[in-house]
Amino acid sequence: MIRFSNATVTYPGGVRAMRDLDLTIEPGEFVVIVGLSGAGKSTLIRAVNGLVPLTSGGLEVNGRDVTALGRAGMRDLRSEVGMIFQGFNLVDRTTVLKNVLMGRLHQSATWRTMLGMYSKSDIDVAARALDRVEIIDKAYVRASNLSGGQRQRVGIARALAQEPSIILADEPVASLDPPTSHVVMRYLQQIGRELGITVIVNLHFLDLATAYADRIIGLRDGVLVFDGPGSDCDANVFESIYGRSLTADDTMAKQAAL
Template identity: 50%
Template structure:
């Protein structure tokens, strides 16, 4: 379980990105975080794996105080949490399977990591991860020969190969066309259901959030103004989250 208790985040320039956040997320939930640009969506997501440190309150994952982790303990903790970005973060000039195997590097001895020597078990797990996202046939293709949607699937496979309990996705479909975005969201939903992996994603496409996520968290100016089932989100709630702006105005 992920639990935010009176969490705040203030950056060094004085900007308060999160204010008095109280939130509980159970294992296996699929949660979409929505809100205006600058509302605190990415900050909220990135505090979970300590990419950003909170400045107030407590944040725990499975009862562990995230801010109390240091060194090896923090690295081990982060291994349980996959992270997917809008920009895919692939090494495009190498093969797809090599990109997936990058998730195994922290577990290798230094010499093997340096020369990319992976055991058969890791290679099989990488292929299995690619199969789970439907692009096993692309395993030995260079990543720069794939479409944007296929590259995001490689990023998802790379995350799956580390056997995470939680996947954080920061605007994972923002750069994809509508058809491909739905396909990738479908991958997230299927993985969530079949593998019981907790998924939290920031998304500016409200329609996709409501269609695929089971729960929606709406943030406005660093505060949570809605937290509930996606099926219960009304236009009145969206007006509260987005200050009455249209989706195009909200993301533009």
């Protein structure tokens, strides 16, 4: 379970990216967070694994009080939380398999990782993760030789290799074309449903969010303005989140037609 209680994040300079947030996300939920750039979407996601500390309020993740964790406690928390990035964050000069094995660092002895001598069990976990996103055939290809969609699938596999209870995806389709975006979202949806992993995704396009999310969280200027199923996200809800009327440019369908 993830529970924010009156949580606020204020950045240097006085920018309040999250304001008095009360939010509970249950285990196994597939949640999409939507809102304009600067609405607080990335702040919320990065608070979950401690990358962004709260200024005030509380945050509990998997029974841990995140605001009270020391260095060792934060390492333990992050070992349970996989992260998928907009920019993929792969090591281009090495193979796909070795990139995915980086998700096993918390489980492996330091000397093994320094020498690149992963155990058979770690390699098996990484291979299963690659197979789940249907890219096992690229295991020994250099990451630099992959397309954008393939690179993001490797990013998903790396997060899966951690064997996490939570996966955070920060704008995972922002640099992808519409068909590839749907592929990535389907993998994330399947992972949540089949493995019981809590998945939280930041998106801009509301139609993409409603197509896949169990639940949509709408943020505006760091404030929670919508929390409900995708079926409730009509034009009025969009206006409450984005502060203006919905247009064709706000949909993934329009981008696909361009």
